[in-house]
Amino acid sequence: MTVLRKTQGLAGAAVAALLLWTGAAPALAETIEGALIRAYQNNPQLNAQRASVRSTDENVPQALSGYRPKIAVTASAGGQYSDTRSRNAPGQPIQALDGSNAPRSVGGTITQTLYNGNQTANRTRAAESQVSAAREGLRVLEQSVLLAASTIYMDYLRDSAIVEVQRSNTRVLEQTLKQTQDRFNVGEVTRTDVAQSEAQLAAGRTQLLTAESNLTTTRANYRRIIGKDPVSLAPGSPVDRFLPATLATSINTGLIENPNVTAAMYGIDVSYLQVKINEGALFPTVTLQGSVQQAWDSTLQLPRSFNASATAQVVVPIYQGGAEYALIRQSKESLAQQRLNLDLVRDQTRATIAQAWGQLIAGRSQVASAQAQVTASEIALNGVREEARVGQRTTLDVLNAQQALVNARVALVTAQHDRVVASYAVLNAVGRLSPLTLKLRTSVYDPNVHYQQVRDSWGGIRTPDGH
Numbered sequence: 001m002t003v004l005r006k007t008q009g010l011a012g013a014a015v016a017a018l019l020l021w022t023g024a025a026p027a028l029a030e031t032i033e034g035a036l037i038r039a040y041q042n043n044p045q046l047n048a049q050r051a052s053v054r055s056t057d058e059n060v061p062q063a064l065s066g067y068r069p070k071i072a073v074t075a076s077a078g079g080q081y082s083d084t085r086s087r088n089a090p091g092q093p094i095q096a097l098d099g100s101n102a103p104r105s106v107g108g109t110i111t112q113t114l115y116n117g118n119q120t121a122n123r124t125r126a127a128e129s130q131v132s133a134a135r136e137g138l139r140v141l142e143q144s145v146l147l148a149a150s151t152i153y154m155d156y157l158r159d160s161a162i163v164e165v166q167r168s169n170t171r172v173l174e175q176t177l178k179q180t181q182d183r184f185n186v187g188e189v190t191r192t193d194v195a196q197s198e199a200q201l202a203a204g205r206t207q208l209l210t211a212e213s214n215l216t217t218t219r220a221n222y223r224r225i226i227g228k229d230p231v232s233l234a235p236g237s238p239v240d241r242f243l244p245a246t247l248a249t250s251i252n253t254g255l256i257e258n259p260n261v262t263a264a265m266y267g268i269d270v271s272y273l274q275v276k277i278n279e280g281a282l283f284p285t286v287t288l289q290g291s292v293q294q295a296w297d298s299t300l301q302l303p304r305s306f307n308a309s310a311t312a313q314v315v316v317p318i319y320q321g322g323a324e325y326a327l328i329r330q331s332k333e334s335l336a337q338q339r340l341n342l343d344l345v346r347d348q349t350r351a352t353i354a355q356a357w358g359q360l361i362a363g364r365s366q367v368a369s370a371q372a373q374v375t376a377s378e379i380a381l382n383g384v385r386e387e388a389r390v391g392q393r394t395t396l397d398v399l400n401a402q403q404a405l406v407n408a409r410v411a412l413v414t415a416q417h418d419r420v421v422a423s424y425a426v427l428n429a430v431g432r433l434s435p436l437t438l439k440l441r442t443s444v445y446d447p448n449v450h451y452q453q454v455r456d457s458w459g460g461i462r463t464p465d466g467h
Contacts, residue, residue: 029234037442039149042227056134057451059127066120069112077104107293117283126273136263143433150424158417159215166208169406173201193395200399238423257431264342271335278327284316356425363419370412377405
């Protein structure tokens with residue numbers, strides 16, 4: 001009995017220290033911060049989204065091109081043969097003109113839009129809002145990846161701890177069965193006691209197999225999210241120090257900083273500017289065009305000519321079939337939809353924050369409650385064993401007490417897991433789950449770098465990274 005108590009005590013201490021960080025991490029152990037860094041740097045979905053944001057950046061120089069002149073150069077060359085007979089007046093002799101020549105010409109045209117109903121300005125502003133919205137979408141995905149990474153990290157710690165609990169329970173049940181068989185051989189217990197011990201051991205082995213299967217699945221998901229197999233994971237810790245102090249403060253912060261909310265705001269800007277762009281089609285367009293042309297041998301009688309011109313053109317749209325009016329109405333409906341979508345996103349953000357905050361508060365209480373339950377279950381099990389030793393309790397009472405302790409330890413492991421995950425979930429819900437907030441030792445992707453590289457680009461087909 002002393003050996004069994006010692007085994008149970010050691011297992012309980014191991015479980016208590018497995019999930020929650022209480023000091024310096026062991027040497028060479030993977031930390032939750034390291035897992036977050038790996039996911040942030042290497043997640044393929046996140047890298048793809050970064051590329052998508054860089055693609056969206058190019059909308060701005062496309063819009064800015066409306067301010068710039070358009071220049072075209074034309075050149076032509078060919079051969080020509082003429083055989084012409086003409087008479088200037090009745091009675092006059094016929095004049096012949098025949099022969100071959102090689103007409104050639106080169107010219108250039110420059111066109112500058114002076115006014116187009118502010119469509120260029122509004123297109124530029126809309127493109128800039130699209131870039132901002134894309135960046136917020138990137139923040140949404142970054143936070144989702146970091147939350148998934150922290151969750152799977154704690155999932156693996158939890159499932160590993162549950163495997164250890166079930167493995168320890170199986171060893172204890174094997175010892176209990178051996179002792180019960182020994183007592184049956186000397187007539188202290190009945191065959192029923194032996195059968196109960198065998199049944200409990202079979203159930204314990206099933207629970208162990210289930211726990212090992214869950215751990216295998218979690219290990220595969222860990223590799224998918226983090227990018228490597230888990231090896232020697234250090235305990236995790238909550239991030240309460242980065243959280244707002246109250247639920248009300250969390251909601252107020254989330255309505256301002258949550259990237260889903262800010263992305264919806266930029267979506268309204270884009271829709272509003274699209275209305276202005278479509279309305280601009282109803283205004284006059286003013287353009288200035290200059291051209292030059294040098295020609296040689298245009299005809300047999302004209303060996304050389306040079307032309308230059310400068311013209312201003314005003315186009316006033318009167319009626320173009322009504323499509324422009326339909327586009328304006330359509331864009332106004334899209335604007336109304338985006339405004340309603342913002343209200344929906346805000347409501348969803350409030351609910352998400354409230355739910356995550358509730359889970360955080362519950363998690364804090366559940367850890368303390370589960371720890372008290374483990375302590376009480378250990379005391380109860382020791383008491384039942386002592387009473388069974390003197391014949392006051394049955395083998396079934398001991399087995400039930402043992403199972404109650406196992407359940408309490410699993411509950412403690414789960415509560416510790418939920419406690420840490422809930423803190424990350426709150427940080428995600430308020431919009432602050434980022435490498436900067438967590439102070440991760442990694443380079444932070446800055447989408448503004450690429451944006452500044454391409455915004456005022458007038459030409460070139462290579463991307464800033466050389467592709």
